[in-house]
Amino acid sequence: MPLVTTGELVTRAAAGRSAVAAFNIITLEHVEAVIAGAESAEAPVVLQVSENAVKFRYGRLLPLARAALVAAERASVPVALHLDHVQSDDLLRQAADAGFSSVMYDAARLPYERNLAATRAAVDWAHAQGLWIEAELGQVGGKAGSGGREKPAEPPLDAHAPGARTDPAEARAFVADSGVNALAVAIGSTHAMTTRTAALDHDLLKRLSAALDVPLVLHGSSGVPDHELAAAVAGGIAKVNVGTALNIAMTGAIRDFLAAHPEAVDSRKYLSVGREAMTRAVTGIIRTVGRPAA
Numbered sequence: 001m002p003l004v005t006t007g008e009l010v011t012r013a014a015a016g017r018s019a020v021a022a023f024n025i026i027t028l029e030h031v032e033a034v035i036a037g038a039e040s041a042e043a044p045v046v047l048q049v050s051e052n053a054v055k056f057r058y059g060r061l062l063p064l065a066r067a068a069l070v071a072a073e074r075a076s077v078p079v080a081l082h083l084d085h086v087q088s089d090d091l092l093r094q095a096a097d098a099g100f101s102s103v104m105y106d107a108a109r110l111p112y113e114r115n116l117a118a119t120r121a122a123v124d125w126a127h128a129q130g131l132w133i134e135a136e137l138g139q140v141g142g143k144a145g146s147g148g149r150e151k152p153a154e155p156p157l158d159a160h161a162p163g164a165r166t167d168p169a170e171a172r173a174f175v176a177d178s179g180v181n182a183l184a185v186a187i188g189s190t191h192a193m194t195t196r197t198a199a200l201d202h203d204l205l206k207r208l209s210a211a212l213d214v215p216l217v218l219h220g221s222s223g224v225p226d227h228e229l230a231a232a233v234a235g236g237i238a239k240v241n242v243g244t245a246l247n248i249a250m251t252g253a254i255r256d257f258l259a260a261h262p263e264a265v266d267s268r269k270y271l272s273v274g275r276e277a278m279t280r281a282v283t284g285i286i287r288t289v290g291r292p293a294a
């Protein structure tokens with residue numbers, strides 16, 4: 001099936017009050033598992049390559065991107081390629097030629113004004129290349145205290161940092177001034193959670209959904225239970241990012257296999273088990289977030 005764009009998948013999901021699942025890939029086994037899981041669920045999917053994954057692959061984007069591209073073109077469901085959590089402008093500028101239709105530009109570590117300026121510049125470049133662009137806005141650091149001894153301003157919190165919350169009015173201004181196509185918001189999820197215990201702020205999500213006219217994205221979804229994910233989609237989340245859940249599934253399956261087969265040395269034996277475990281995880285998550293809201 002021809003490659004599709006992230007923008008069209010997210011826009012379609014938002015219109016149908018469902019969400020498209022986006023999975024971070026690190027190895028070829030991740031690529032194959034995500035596509036197999038999406039085919040099992042008979043649903044579209046987004047393959048995401050993060051800047052950290054590129055660093056792991058010796059700083060080279062193309063080997064993994066080319067593998068994902070070829071696999072996506074042979075899938076029986078729509079697949080899009082997304083470059084995730086990009087902080088490097090050099091990496092950003094490799095996106096279009098590498099087959100990506102979208103980029104998540106991550107300047108949320110910067111103070112608000114610098115985040116906005118960097119994101120605006122990234123948006124201008126990306127849109128000129130025909131790329132759909134996502135950004136994130138967590139919680140802007142507190143201002144210095146007024147009266148008495150001045151306290152230093154607190155640093156901003158990323159959208160996926162523990163305790164961060166996105167302010168609806170601030171988010172509305174950020175979207176208008178930056179021109180982004182989608183916004184990742186902080187409503188209680190956290191990256192790299194290994195337990196599914198996150199509780200989302202659904203009242204805040206309702207206010208964010210009412211304040212913004214672009215699709216909303218949930219990062220750190222691996223730590224969110226199914227019922228919370230379903231409620232988040234019903235509340236306006238149109239793209240759900242998942243990474244750690246796949247690594248948990250793969251690592252757990254391989255660990256169990258090697259414990260039961262200590263003599264095993266053929267990597268195909270345990271990698272296939274890990275790939276199957278990731279496939280099941282992908283199918284389950286897609287079925288949770290891809291159903292239209294009642």
